[in-house]
Every structure is written in structure tokens, then in C-alpha cells.
Amino acid sequence: MSEQKTLWDYAKYAPRAPLHGHVLVGVDGSDQAVRALDRAVAEAQARYAPLEILHGWPWAKHGAPEAETGERDEPSLVDRAHHVLESAVARVRERAPELDVVATLSPEPAASELVRRGERAALTVVGNRGWGEFTTPLAGSVGLRVAAHCAGPLLVVRGDLADSSYGRPGHETVLVGVADHTDADAARFAFEEAQQCGAHVQILHASTFAALLGSHGPVPAEQLQADLATEIRRADAVPRTAVATVREKFPEVEVQIDTVWGGAAEALVEASRAAGAVVITTHRRHSRGLGRRLGPVAHALLHRAHCPVVLVPAA
Template sequence: MVPTDVPSADRVVVGFDGSGPALRALDHAAEEALRRNVALEVVCGWPWGLHGSKRGTEPREQTERERPGEAITPNEAQTLYRAGRAVTDAAVERVASRHSDLRTIPHLTTEPAARALLRAGRAAALTVVGTRGHGGFTGLLLGSVGLRVAAHCTRPLTVVRGEAREPHGAVLVGIASEADADAVRFGFQEAHRRGASLKVLHAWQYPAVPGVLPSAELYWEGTDQQRRCEAAVPAFATAVLREEYPDVEVHTESVYEGAARALVEASTRADVLVLAAHRPRHSLGLQLGPVTHAVLHHAHCPVTLVPVA
């Protein structure tokens, strides 16, 4: 049951199963909750994968779609509950030992991982997941539960990527066009909360025309014109927000390079990378573009997706 005593968007939600990546996600989520002055909700699923069949087989990992083929006994249910509760309690204790003033809400559920996180995330300022997991969140792998949540979340989602390192004091936003305005605003807010600088990066490539071989002079003239137009994209996107957030140091850059490669390389010097997640309406299946997929798999820092209608 999802707690209902916290106002809408007045919490940070984190998926937790006790694994190493989940610990990093928990620590990151606690810091985000403190920055926002909101509660932290720790979502943990029952460790169904620990339950073997009655034929005496060894416990096996289990996908999100699976459920035990045979009904479990009350004793087995109690054992599973205690195991899940132990994981949740360990998370709460870890947060309390580091941030005694942070309100933490334990949420133990039997729902599939992605569904539980999406449901809890509807009332959250931010949802946080690690790159992979085990136990109750067996599918919490980048490419499985994490990608499902990324494809369908309605509120901002952070995937905690990269190795633990000293902060750079920088927030990076990747922008393709003015349609990414929500991500740029989130980037300003995040930089303001962190007391960090903000870099808005726009990557582009000059479109080739099949079957047409322009002269070198015409090609470079066209490219130079295109460069000026592309350089205006991040400058225009940040113009109004600079006035709203005068305390944020802003840098804009337009590079002639593939977007995924440029963003992954720039992420080595950032504390968080922010991207807009555009999704077509009434579309089935995963709805993330190739650049987003590449960044989620290879970025060197946590990645925050901001859903855009």
C-alpha cells in the first residue's frame, strides 16, 4: 500500500533491494530529498526470487512478469515478508545514521518493481533508481526495470550511473531544440539547489543530402551559416531563465558532433546530466530515443530524465 500521508510531489522515491547499486541510489536519493526539504520514500519489493519450488529446486532469479507457480504456505509468506522487511529496515537505518533529520517512509510491496516505482513516482518530486539490482527488484537492470520506468515515468527520474567521485560543482543539460525547455528549467533548478554551475550543451551534425556533391566553397559556407544558427539554440533556451536564476553561472556550447558521444564525454565533468524525455502519445513499447538509450548506458554521472508531453 502506497503511503498517503505525504502531499503530492512532496517526496523523493527510491527503489531499493540492498544491492551495491541500490545503496548508491539510496544515498543519492537521500541527498536529493534534503536539497528539496521533502521526505524520502524507500520502495522495496518482496524477494520472490528467494522462494524455490516445492520440488526442492534451488532458488532462482525471477523476472518481473513471473510469480511463484505454486501457492506458498503461511510460513513461507512470513519468511519472505521478514526478508523484505529486513532490507527495508536496513535502508531506513542507513539513512537515519547519515541524515537524522530526514523523514524516511518505508514502503514494502508485492507489486512488480517497475509498476511499484511508477505508481509511487506519480506523487514524487523525483524518482531514483540504480543501474541494476537483485532480490525483490531482480529486474532492476539498465535495459529492464530501469528502462521501463524511464520509458513511462510521468515525473523526473534519476538513474544513478558512474562511479562515486568528488563533486565537480556542475550540472549538464543536453538540449536538441527549444522543445527541451522543461529540461533546461530543471537544470537551472538543480544547479540552484546544488550551488553549482550550469552547462547547456547542444550537439548537432550538418545534414548530408543523398546524391548531391556540393563544391567545397558552398559546403563550408553552408556549414558556417548552420553553425551560427545552432549556436543560438542553447543561448535562446537559457535567456529568460538567466534572469530567474541570477545566482547560477551559465555556460552554453554548441558542438558539431553526435549527440550521444558529446553528452557521454561531457558527463565526465558533471555531477548530473539532465535530458528531456519526449514520448509519442498512444505508443506501445519502450519510448526512448537512441541518444537517451546511449546516455543511460554509458554516462559517467547520474542521468535525470524530465518527461515532456
Template sequence: MSRRDDKNLWEYGAHAPGPPMSGHVLVGVDGSDQARRALDNAADEARVRLAPLEILHAWPWAGHGVGAVRSGAHDQHASIATARDVLDNAAGHVRERAPELDIVLTLSPQPAAAELVRRGDRAALTVLGSRGAGRSAEVLRTSVTLRVAAGCGSPLLVVRGERLSGEPEHGRVLVGVADDVDAGAALFAFEEARRRGGEVWALHVSAAPGPAGGLRVSPGERKILADSEAAVPRMTMAAARGKFPDVGVRVDTVWTGGAAALVEASRTADLAVITARHRHGRGLGPHTGSFTHALLHRAHCPVALVPVG
């Protein structure tokens, strides 16, 4: 095989070596059942948005670039052929489900998380499954998901929970609200609720001591504290409520155990939305906040992470 043919193996996707697309839905696949669920969700999202769908398989899924896989031409070509099959099978599945979609297939030799973050920067939405097939693959998938969550520059949808596509929905989008930084997540939640014909359930996670305990305060001071905390979700969601006045809203405040409360609330939600709070700036280390970590591992429904800005 010539060097040119060898190079073309890595340029399987028309957009793989070049700059990312823009305004599309990006989904990462690895051939697992969870990736198939993510693919179904991504196809639905692309269809609603009237946007192209880019299906990405980074080979190896959590590898270390081209240099790590050049141990032998025969093994390399066989593995690339397998990677192509993953993409072709994914494309065939989508074409049966949504034949009207424009599909771009991208095969990349770069590490999966880095490539998903890079190509997701200009996407309207990036979609990932939450686990792989088997114990070792589950750890691998979780690592990729956490790394993308820690570095995403555009909304990321992580498909979790046991609900299958086509099953009845709860009619509720859950959003975690702590302060005004969560305004973007609130807007995303309202947009999703409007699209789904449901309501927004805003769970305000307070950083202040609960009105029934914590600090020794008078009844009057306790009321002031409670009123002040109640104003936080109203102010944070003001822009979203103004833009979507027809979307119903329920607001509850959690004074302690915010992460556990969000996980429990996700049992009766179709989607949980939180802000992607990168603790040490945008990077590919596992630097996600406690709420993000809890929901990505334990939520009972899909989770959307919305970056600040």
C-alpha cells in the same frame, strides 16, 4: 496465521496499498550496493528539499504480483521477512545519515517498475541505482531502470559513475539540448547547478548537417546554418537563464555522434540531465531514445531524466 495477519504482511508500509504521497523523494531499494548509493543520494536530495523520503521495496524486485509468490506459506513468509529486513536496514542507514528526515517505508507485492512509476508520478524526484549485485542481478536492475525511465511522469535520478558521496565535485551540470522540448530539462539543470554552486554545460546536439561537411553549400549558406543552430540552445534555455541569471553557462554544439559526445562529456560533470522522450507514449516497455539508453548504460556520473510537460 490468520488471513488478516497474512494481509498485513503486504501492508507493511503505511502508504503501500493507498494512493501515492506527494512532493516527496522516492527511492527504490533491493539490498544491493548500488541501491545503497541510490539511497544515500535520495537522502541528500530529500534533505535539501526539506521533503519526506519514501523507501520502496517491491517484492519480488521484478516479480509478477502476489499470485506469483504464493507457492507456500512458509517460503512466502520467509521471503517477506527478508524484504522487511531490506527496508529496515535501509531506514536504519538513512537515520544515521540524516536523522532529521521523515521516512516512510513501503513494501509492495507489485512489479517494481510499475510500482515505482505509479508512486513516482506525484514525487518531486524518484531515485534508482543503475545495477544490482552480480551478473543476473545487473540485468534485472537494468530492466527495472529502463522500464521506469520509459514510463516516468516526474524527474528520475539514476545513480551512476564511480564518484562516492562526499568526494569533490566538478562544479558542472551537463544538459543535452536538441530542441525546445528540452526546456524542462534545461530548467532542471539550472536549478541543480544553482543548488550545487556550479555552472551549466549545455551540449547542443544538432540534427542538421555539420557546417564543415554534409551538404554542398556556399560559405554564406554554411554561416546561416551555423547561426540558426546556435540559436536553438539560446531559445531553449531562455526561460531557465532568465530565472537563474547568476548561473554560469557554457554552450557547445555537436554535429554528429550526439550520444557518444554526451557520454564522454559526463566524465567531467557531476550530473547529466536529458529529456525523457518516450517514443511510444508513456508505457512500461523499453521504449527509450538512443541518448537515454546510452547514458543509462555508459554515463560516468548520475543521470537525471526529466519528462516533457
């Protein structure tokens, strides 16, 4: 008869008090999770911060597992979870032996535990497993649920396999979407990241001719031209004003400010082709029966961006 094991036989992985100011990464043994782990290692190194590797119950919706009895040829779910963490820790030790690493096997669902522990983390990192399989924001993906509820910055690893971190050749841009002054925290995060990896910041502001679209009746050509010039000046001033204070704190970071005409989602998705990461503010909405939902720009980037996406919750 095989030995009976439960989660608590692996005491070194038992849940513990959350760290503070660390990098938190969720792993589940998938290729996407390995990419997220590698990125989390790079982020922890850049911050000189501890790294916490979290694996939550994949079977949490069925309740905590009972001790197994009888003969079995295949590893138990607990054994597999143990192996996921062992493999993750070994990979980190090989790549970054200097890092302080904590590995946690939690009896809670992965999404809720990532949200809870992420409250004290400097950054939470997840892979993009399943992003393209769903059409609604809360349709079962762990990453989407974390994105809809996380209290701190969340990095979702997207893009090509070879481009797992910014600051690499050909990807020396941290892109940040700015609509108004409420995006100051996202801009600050982008500047901090750019400073750490020697990249420059591209500030992108998308605008429409809202004032002109509201006009009624025919407009003389001279007035239309004057209104158009005024609207262009106003739009160009928005991102400069919104990040003025942040720029003063990072004078050594090179900045490029672009204003485009059209939808923000499409503009950011296209600009992400040449970026190492795209950073935006997360503006969440409450929907009856669905809880918190992401805004359309965040949702579009999580499904279609060509590089990692960083979501910074609105203050």
C-alpha cells in the same frame, strides 16, 4: 514449527497513499540500491522534502506469497524484504536524522509501483543494477522499465562509487543536453539542481551540417563557405534561444554553452566524464509488442554515462 508470517504482519510497512512533492527511492538490498538510497537522501535534504523508501515484491510475477508452513532454517522472502527496509531506514536515520522518512513494502512489482508513486514525487531515484546486461530497452531491468514509463523526473545513479552526488569537488557541473525548445523542462531541472548545490550549468547542443548534406551537385567554394558560416550561426543560436527564459529565472547560476558537431549521444557520454550529473529530456516511442521505448540518446546514457543520469519526461 516456525511462526507463519505474511506481508501484512508488518503493518507499519503496508502500502499507503502516495506522498506529494517527495523524493522516492527504490531499494532491493543491492550495493547499487544503497548508492541510490544515499543519493536520494542528499536530494531530499536539498529539497527539504520527505523521503519514501520503496521495496516491491521481487517475486511478483509468481503472485503474492502464501503463508509459510513447516520447519525452515532460512529467512522467508517476507523476512528478507522486511530486513531490506529496516536496514534502509536505519541507514537514513544514521545519516540524516532530520528527514521525514516513509518506508513502504508493496505487494506490487517494483517497476510498476515506482512508476505509480513517482507520478506525485518531485524526483524518483533508482540504481543502475543490470544496465549493462541488456541490449534492448525493455529486457527486464526495473530501472529501464521505470525510465520508459515514469511521469516525473527520474535519477539513475551511475558513475564511480565515490561520486554519488553532484556539487562535490571536481564535479561541480550539471550537464544538460538541449536539441530545441522542447528541452526547456530539462533545462529548468538542471538549473534548479545547480542552484541547490552551488554548481554551474553546462548546456550542450549537438548539431550536424544537415543543410549542406542535402546539397545536390557541385557547390562553389564561396557559397559553401557562406553556407557553412550560416549553419554555424544557426547551431550556436539554438541552445541560447531554447533556454533563454529559464536563464532569466536563475540569474545567479553560471552558464556555459557549447555546440559540438556530431551525434548527441556520443557528445553527452564524453562530456559526462567531467559532470556531476547529466540531464536530458525523455522522448519515448511506442513500439508494437514492446510498449514504450526510450530514445537512442537516453538509452546510450543509461548504459554508458560516467555520472548519474536524470531523465525529464517531455511535456
